[in-house]
Amino acid sequence: MTTTSVDAANCALRNPDRHIYEIFPDATNYRSVVKKVDVKLRTTIEEQLGRKLAFGDLGKHTIYVVFRDGVPLGFVHARSEVGTNGSVELVWAMDLDNRIKDFRVQRSREKHTKSIRDDTFRDHLIGKCAAELRSLMSDSNKAVDIAALQVPPDAMKIARTTVLSGAKTLIITDLAFQHATFEARLLGHIHKAFPKTRKVTKIKAPLNSKAVAIIEQKTGSYAHVIDGHSMTVLRSLDDSGTTLGALAVSHASNQSSWPEQWWTVASDGRILKVWVIGGADDAISKDLAKLRGKNLDGVVQLADATGEVTAKWAIEVLAALAAADIGN
Numbered sequence: 329m330t331t332t333s334v335d336a337a338n339c340a341l342r343n344p345d346r347h348i349y350e351i352f353p354d355a356t357n358y359r360s361v362v363k364k365v366d367v368k369l370r371t372t373i374e375e376q377l378g379r380k381l382a383f384g385d386l387g388k389h390t391i392y393v394v395f396r397d398g399v400p401l402g403f404v405h406a407r408s409e410v411g412t413n414g415s416v417e418l419v420w421a422m423d424l425d426n427r428i429k430d431f432r433v434q435r436s437r438e439k440h441t442k443s444i445r446d447d448t449f450r451d452h453l454i455g456k457c458a459a460e461l462r463s464l465m466s467d468s469n470k471a472v473d474i475a476a477l478q479v480p481p482d483a484m485k486i487a488r489t490t491v492l493s494g495a496k497t498l499i500i501t502d503l504a505f506q507h508a509t510f511e512a513r514l515l516g517h518i519h520k521a522f523p524k525t526r527k528v529t530k531i532k533a534p535l536n537s538k539a540v541a542i543i544e545q546k547t548g549s550y551a552h553v554i555d556g557h558s559m560t561v562l563r564s565l566d567d568s569g570t571t572l573g574a575l576a577v578s579h580a581s582n583q584s585s586w587p588e589q590w591w592t593v594a595s596d597g598r599i600l601k602v603w604v605i606g607g608a609d610d611a612i613s614k615d616l617a618k619l620r621g622k623n624l625d626g627v628v629q630l631a632d633a634t635g636e637v638t639a640k641w642a643i644e645v646l647a648a649l650a651a652a653d654i655g656n
Contacts, residue, residue, distance in 0.1 A: 341392065341406040341419060342434060348394055351421040351430045352401050358394045363504045365389055376499045377492075378462065379469045382410065385496070391505050393512050394421075399519045400512035402429055405501050409493045413437040416489055420497045424516045425605055426509065428453050428461070428494055436486075443483035444490045452477050453491070457607050458498040464491050513605075514562055514575065521592040521600060522564040522572040531561040534576070534648035542647040546628050553637065554644040555579045561648060571595045574654045576645050580637070591645050597623040597655015599642065612638065624656055 341347060348358050365373070365386050374380055392404040403422045408415045417434035431453065433445055443449060453461065464473050465488065472488035474480070479487045501509065519525050535556030543550050558579045564572040576591040587606040594600055602616050615638040619627060624646040631639035649655050 341390070341404065342417075344392060344404075347406075347419045347421075347432055347434070348392060348404055351404070351432070352394045352396075354396050355394045355401055356396050358392045358404070360390050360392050361505060361508045362388055362390050363508075365500060365504050369503060373496075373499050373503055376458065376503075377469075377496055378467070379492075381496075385500075389500060389504060391501055391508070393508060400424065400516035402516075403501060403505075403509060403512070405497050406434060407493050407497050409489050411436065411438045411486065411489065413439075416441075416486065416493075418490065418493050418497075420494060422498065422501060424513045424520075425457075425603075426498055426502050427455055427457050428498070430454060431490075431494065438486045440480075440483035440486050443479045444486055446479075448478050449487070449490075453494055456494075458495045458502070459607060461491050461495040461498070465495075514560070514577070517590065517592070518562050518564050518575040521575060524566045524572060525564040526567050527565040527569070529563045529565065531563055531574075531648075531652045534559050534561040534652060535644060536648075536651060539644070539648040539651035542624075542650050543643060546624060546647070547631070547643065551640060552644075553581050553640045555581045556644075556648075559645075559648065561652065563652070563654065571654060573600070574649050574652075576649065578641065578645055580641065589641060591642075593646065593649055593655065595654060597646060597650060599623075599627075599646070602638075602642070615639070624650060 349355055370381055370386060394401045394404060402424055404419065406417065406419045408417045414437050416436045416438055419432040419434050421429040421431065423429045433441060464476060469492060472484060472491050474484050474487060477487055518528055535554060540550050560577040562575045566572055573592060573594045578589045587604050589604055591602045592600040599619050599622055602619050615636045618630065619638060619642050627639050627642040627646060631643060646655060
């Protein structure tokens with residue numbers, strides 16, 4: 329077991345083993361990563377959070393990347409918030425996609441702390457991304473929807489503090505620890521999609537001239553709806569070196585506001601799953617769901633029939649994988 333604890337500027341995880349192994353019972357070890365939240369990063373965080381950060385939110389922050397036998401499971405980040413009777417220290421656990429997995433109260437003298445320890449309250453936060461947590465608060469972040477969270481009116485203040493802390497934690501983790509969380513997410517998701525993975529290799533420049541030729545052959549043109557320079561593709565191999573499938577991460581071209589699109593694809597070129605980190609609107613989510621189980625010819629037919637941009641994304645992703653000899 330790893331027992332390292334690093335004091336962050338805002339809050340230390342006082343007993344890593346207790347919190348980490350309780351929330352991640354399958355974990356075998358973890359490691360800490362320390363980053364600094366500076367003035368430049370502060371502005372971006374405040375824009376996403378919708379409020380100013382306190383002085384204690386600057387400086388060094390620590391996350392813990394949690395592993396099971398070398399495969400990442402998620403992240404833990406402890407934070408301290410200002411309460412009526414002192415600091416409220418919260419330990420947040422996040423899954424690979426930066427959604428709330430669970431949280432624990434590490435220290436609090438607030439009168440209504442029992443309200444946020446309650447399973448009903450916690451269940452309302454589990455699985456949510458930062459935007460979904462923010463939707464539980466007013467535009468000014470001064471109040472929280474206590475009816476939706478099922479807490480009594482006199483517990484509104486600590487409920488608001490907790491929800492705001494969760495949103496802040498997700499945003500800081502995403503922005504300040506981008507490299508560490510991205511690499512962990514890649515490794516975690518490819519093992520999750522292909523449990524027999526024994527080796528992972530990276531495919532360089534996946535959207536290359538061979539992929540473009542495949543797109544032109546299938547569609548008659550190359551629309552360029554994916555940013556090929558930012559695409560990441562990993563290949564999963566088993567003990568014998570046989571390809572099990574691939575994990576691809578892409579971004580829509582000329583749409584910098586779009587979050588990452590994640591794809592898992594079987595060795596025969598069928599889309600197993602596609603999702604957007606941070607969530608997508610209902611229309612996009614429904615269109616993405618239509619892609620599951622389709623191969624390159626299937627998504628070409630869908631694009632021709634509907635013109636959906638998600639199908640056009642899929643054409644370029646699957647063509648890149650076909651160029652790397654994954655699928656047709």
